[in-house]
Amino acid sequence: MKRKRIKKTFTLLLASTTLLALMLSGCGGGKSAVDVAPAGDGDTGKTASSGDQVTITHYTIDSEDRTFIEKLIPDFEAKHPNIKVKVEKAPYEQFDSKLQTMIAGGKSPDVTSHYGYGGFAEYYNKDMLLDMNDIIKEDGFKASDYNIPENLMNIYTIKDHVYGIPVNMYVTLMLYNKDMFDAANVPYPPSDYEDKSWTFDKMVEDAKKLTHVSDDIAKTQYGVDFTWSERDMRPLYFGVEPYSQDTWTNGGVPSETRFDSPEVIAAYNKLYGLIFKDKVSPTTEWSKSVAGQNGDAFVTGKLGMSIGGSWNLAGSNDFPFKVGVAAVPAGGNDKVRSVLFVDPLFILKGSKHPKEAFEWIKYLVSDEVQEKSIELSGGNPPVNTKAAEAYYKHFDGIDPADVKKVYEGAVKYGFESYNHLITNYSQINDMFINEMQPLDTGHKTVEEVMPTVQKKVMEIIKRK
Amino acid sequence: MSTIPAAGPQAPSSPIRSRRKIDGVRIASFIALIVTTFLMLLPLFFMVSTSLKSKKELLKFPPSFLPESWQWSNYKEIFETLNFGQMYMNSLIIGVLTVVGTLLSSALAAYGFARYRGKGNNLWFMLMLSTMMLPYPAIMIPQFILFSKLNWLDTFLPLVVPAFFGSAYNIFLLRQFFSTLPEELFDAGRIDGCSELRMWRQIALPLSGPALATVAIFAFIYSWNDLLTPVLYLSSSDKFTLPVGMSSFTSSRFRIPPWHLLMVASVLAMLPIVTLFAIAQKRFVEGIVLTGIK
Numbered sequence: 001m002k003r004k005r006i007k008k009t010f011t012l013l014l015a016s017t018t019l020l021a022l023m024l025s026g027c028g029g030g031k032s033a034v035d036v037a038p039a040g041d042g043d044t045g046k047t048a049s050s051g052d053q054v055t056i057t058h059y060t061i062d063s064e065d066r067t068f069i070e071k072l073i074p075d076f077e078a079k080h081p082n083i084k085v086k087v088e089k090a091p092y093e094q095f096d097s098k099l100q101t102m103i104a105g106g107k108s109p110d111v112t113s114h115y116g117y118g119g120f121a122e123y124y125n126k127d128m129l130l131d132m133n134d135i136i137k138e139d140g141f142k143a144s145d146y147n148i149p150e151n152l153m154n155i156y157t158i159k160d161h162v163y164g165i166p167v168n169m170y171v172t173l174m175l176y177n178k179d180m181f182d183a184a185n186v187p188y189p190p191s192d193y194e195d196k197s198w199t200f201d202k203m204v205e206d207a208k209k210l211t212h213v214s215d216d217i218a219k220t221q222y223g224v225d226f227t228w229s230e231r232d233m234r235p236l237y238f239g240v241e242p243y244s245q246d247t248w249t250n251g252g253v254p255s256e257t258r259f260d261s262p263e264v265i266a267a268y269n270k271l272y273g274l275i276f277k278d279k280v281s282p283t284t285e286w287s288k289s290v291a292g293q294n295g296d297a298f299v300t301g302k303l304g305m306s307i308g309g310s311w312n313l314a315g316s317n318d319f320p321f322k323v324g325v326a327a328v329p330a331g332g333n334d335k336v337r338s339v340l341f342v343d344p345l346f347i348l349k350g351s352k353h354p355k356e357a358f359e360w361i362k363y364l365v366s367d368e369v370q371e372k373s374i375e376l377s378g379g380n381p382p383v384n385t386k387a388a389e390a391y392y393k394h395f396d397g398i399d400p401a402d403v404k405k406v407y408e409g410a411v412k413y414g415f416e417s418y419n420h421l422i423t424n425y426s427q428i429n430d431m432f433i434n435e436m437q438p439l440d441t442g443h444k445t446v447e448e449v450m451p452t453v454q455k456k457v458m459e460i461i462k463r464k
Numbered sequence: 465m466s467t468i469p470a471a472g473p474q475a476p477s478s479p480i481r482s483r484r485k486i487d488g489v490r491i492a493s494f495i496a497l498i499v500t501t502f503l504m505l506l507p508l509f510f511m512v513s514t515s516l517k518s519k520k521e522l523l524k525f526p527p528s529f530l531p532e533s534w535q536w537s538n539y540k541e542i543f544e545t546l547n548f549g550q551m552y553m554n555s556l557i558i559g560v561l562t563v564v565g566t567l568l569s570s571a572l573a574a575y576g577f578a579r580y581r582g583k584g585n586n587l588w589f590m591l592m593l594s595t596m597m598l599p600y601p602a603i604m605i606p607q608f609i610l611f612s613k614l615n616w617l618d619t620f621l622p623l624v625v626p627a628f629f630g631s632a633y634n635i636f637l638l639r640q641f642f643s644t645l646p647e648e649l650f651d652a653g654r655i656d657g658c659s660e661l662r663m664w665r666q667i668a669l670p671l672s673g674p675a676l677a678t679v680a681i682f683a684f685i686y687s688w689n690d691l692l693t694p695v696l697y698l699s700s701s702d703k704f705t706l707p708v709g710m711s712s713f714t715s716s717r718f719r720i721p722p723w724h725l726l727m728v729a730s731v732l733a734m735l736p737i738v739t740l741f742a743i744a745q746k747r748f749v750e751g752i753v754l755t756g757i758k
Contacts (some may be wrong), residue, residue: 047599062712086699091711094695095606105608107617320520 013056054353055084059099059109062089065314068376069364072276073358083356091260092116096426103128109351110357113343114165117426120156121263124163125345125423127436130347132162135358154342155289155416158251163343165361167382171410172228172339174329175298175312176305178322180221182207189305189326191402191411193337198330200270203305207280210304217289223280225287225298226271226306229339231258231432232457233418235267241335243422248439253424254461259454268439268446276442284440309341313403314379317396325398325406338410341417342383381407427460515727517541522723535724542728546709547701555705558623558694559687565627566634566683567676575664576639577638579650584709589639596632600692608696622697623690627683634679641675642668677747685737706733 015426060066066089073085085366091096095116102108114120123129135141143153148166156164174189186209190198207223214220228237235242238265246258258264274281286295298306300355306312307328316323328337345361347354363369370387373380374394381391388407394398419425435453438444514522514749517531517539542548611622645668653663669676691707698704710733713726 062708088699089710089712090693090699093711097601097692098696101605101608104605105612107612130544203596416599 019389039410051229053082053084054356055086056351056353056357057086057088057109058360059088059112060103061092061095061115063092065377065380068373068378071376072364072369072372076360077361080356083353083359085360096208103350105352108348110351110353111345111347111360113164113345114420115343117429119342119417119420119422119425120164120346121421121423122425124158124251125253128346128348129163130349130351130354132165132347132358133160135347135354136162138355139358139362141358141362147367147386148365149383149385149411150188151411152342152383152420155340155342156419159249164342164346165365166342166367167361168343168380169383169411170310170341170343170381171407171414172307172328173310173313173406173410174305174307174318174326176324176326177298177301177303178324180300181211181305181322184304186210188324189329191326191409193327193413194331195327195407198327198329201331203282203329204274208278209273211280213279217286220286221302222282222286222304224274224307225281225303226274226307227309230419230429231436232428234271234337235264236336236415237331237333238267238270239331239336240264240267243317243418245313247422248283252421252425255424257454257461259319259457260450265446265450268450270448272439275435283442291295307325309339310381310407313395313398322397325402327406327409335413336349336415337413338415339417340410342422355426422461424460424463427463429457469477491715511727511730515731517724519722538724538728539732542725542732545725546641546729547704548709548729548732550702551704551706551709552732554620554703555688555707555733558620558705559684559736561620561624562627562687563683565624566631567680569628569630570634570679571638571669572664572670572674574635575642575668577635577639578642578645579668593636596636604692604696611697617697618699618703619697620703623687623693627687631683634682637679638672638675641672645671671685673684676746677744681740684740688733688737 058069067087070087073087076085077083088102092115096118099112100111100115114123136406142151143165152166152169153162156162177188178188186206189203189206192198194260203224210221210223212219212221228234232242233375240261242257242259242261242264243254244258275283276336282297282303288295290300290302291297296306296308296312297303298308298312299315299319301319305326310319330337345364347357347361351357364373365384367384367386370382370384371390374387374391379391379394382388389404392403392407395403419429422428434455435449435456439446439449510527513530516534516536517528517538518533518535521528521532561718573592577585577592607622611617614621616625649667649671650663653667656668689707690705691711694705694708698708706729710726710729713722713729
């Protein structure tokens with residue numbers, strides 16, 4: 001009797017679970033959150049030409065270097081009495097979730113950027129972005145009037161259609177600890193990209209002089225931390241392109257990748273050699289133990305040189321030692337030495353007021369506002385070449401001439417970061433971090449890991 | 465912390481002749497308890513200590529145990545840099561309303577499931593339990609559309625109203641408890657002409673203190689820590705809750721997170737939970753034991 005009862009309960013449980021699973025797959029199978037985004041085209045026609053007041057929403061990250069735009073709103077609204085701007089914010093980790101929920105829920109913001117994990121290519125391939133060509137034509141907008149270099153405009157232009165207007169430009173540069181160089185009596189690295197003596201091998205040589213490995217973790221210091229872009233992009237530094245050329249012209253979907261090729265493997269071996277062969281770079285465990293989760297070991301003063309994004313500069317006034325900036329050394333790629341991170345402003349397809357949104361974007365990239373934004377944001381680098389002069393002078397104790405040289409060299413030898421250009425990038429990046437974990441700890445060799453990586457990259461790219 | 469005094473009352477009852485032996489064991493267990501307590505409290509200690517350090521001292525290595533100079537001003541600074549007081553209030557309002565809603569709705573539903581037999585009783589119960597398997601992201605978008613159609617965006621309503629519609633886990637917990645109550649009590653009530661709702665209010669609820677305390681604590685902690693829901697529904701800064709404000713500390717990719725302020729916020733954010741637990745602790749532990757044994 002009791003047994004029968006248990007059986008009955010079990011059947012019920014099974015039945016309800018199955019029912020639930022069916023319901024769920026029924027919802028999930030149709031359209032993904034992003035696909036159901038309203039087409040927007042129908043709404044474009046009825047923008048407020050009659051002088052009615054409209055409200056546009058600017059969606060951004062809730063951190064001071066992003067929310068400073070709130071301080072610009074009164075001035076903008078005074079100049080455009082028919083437009084009101086509302087700023088909607090979310091923490092970095094939840095940025096994409098909230099954006100996709102808002103779009104799916106029919107409450108799409110008007111203006112945003114790829115501030116979350118997803119990059120431009122992801123937004124583009126999910127059909128979230130408005131083609132700005134018509135608005136630009138009607139408005140007569142010219143990038144040159146706003147001192148935006150043409151090559152930066154091209155990054156977010158696909159097949160002659162503009163999808164984003166660049167607003168900030170971060171580059172990859174080298175920060176070095178002047179105190180540590182002085183103590184070891186090593187001359188400072190140059191800021192000039194044309195200095196032919198400044199190579200990867202020279203950097204390793206200098207780093208060896210700065211490295212002291214001791215049993216006492218407090219006394220250990222390393223020469224260089226080479227975090228040049230994300231993991232999948234690093235072979236490019238040595239002149240090896242892991243993604244096929246068509247990636248850059250067709251919206252970030254590579255037809256082919258070469259992560260298991262001997263050239264790519266040699267490039268990674270060179271990088272991991274810094275940790276395990278030359279022993280001039282710290283392991284990830286060491287970095288975590290001195291700087292904490294998400295912390296930057298350079299800030300603790302235990303690293304001589306650090307290659308990274310120019311956002312590292314923003315905190316430099318607070319570092320407990322003297323800082324200098326230098327060029328990224330030449331690594332065998334004649335064209336590319338620095339990774340650019342150009343943040344554009346997009347108009348989303350769900351926007352009900354794209355024209356007014358474009359007015360706001362134009363305001364944000366204008367000379368005067370770009371210059372004002374440097375101070376307000378605490379050091380965001382402008383794309384505007386005129387405002388850039390003010391940016392170079394922004395950092396205490398760092399020679400503006402050095403910052404300028406490093407920036408100009410980086411633009412000349414720059415390539416836009418893969419994370420903005422390749423589709424499904426957040427998944428690719430997660431996969432790289434997971435698969436390369438045994439390399440970071442030294443448990444596997446590059447030769448063992450790369451065939452799996454190659455297979456998985458292709459799988460992710462083919463996902464819709 | 466509470467485990468050590470709790471061992472105290474046993475002392476007088478130990479037989480005299482084996483006193484020496486038992487003392488040895490007890491000393492050893494005291495030492496073990498003290499060491500474990502110390503280990504458990506170490507992160508807490510570092511949290512408080514970091515909250516009193518200066519920005520420069522944060523980056524020092526090896527980290528110092530105690531702050532070199534005690535920066536009590538950090539506790540003032542957090543109210544100035546962040547809209548901390550407002551966020552605290554918002555979190556409290558939402559938390560208290562969630563607790564009230566969860567207690568009312570879950571206790572009523574659980575009472576029904578525990579005390580009434582009807583056709584398909586089990587089926588409904590199973591169905592209700594199966595909602596526990598729905599992860600939040602699965603209902604996130606439909607729910608967002610629903611609340612946006614109701615014009616509830618940027619209000620506390622989407623965060624509070626769902627609590628008034630019961631939650632499967634809490635209903636399950638309370639049902640287990642209610643079904644341990646003797647049927648005779650309710651029969652007696654019925655004979656005296658007590659209405660069903662009154663039996664719930666005057667017989668079932670007063671006897672279920674431990675279970676209700678457990679549910680209240682769970683509901684409060686859930687609401688207090690919830691990050692995604694407020695992020696989705698709230699957009700004006702003056703309506704933000706504590707987790708939203710605190711996660712923005714670390715969300716900036718471009719700076720060193722201000723750990724000292726984050727720790728101040730964590731210390732202050734912990735207070736209500738610790739207080740609530742201290743008040744309801746006895747009943748809470750009882751509640752877990754009673755409902756668990758069933």
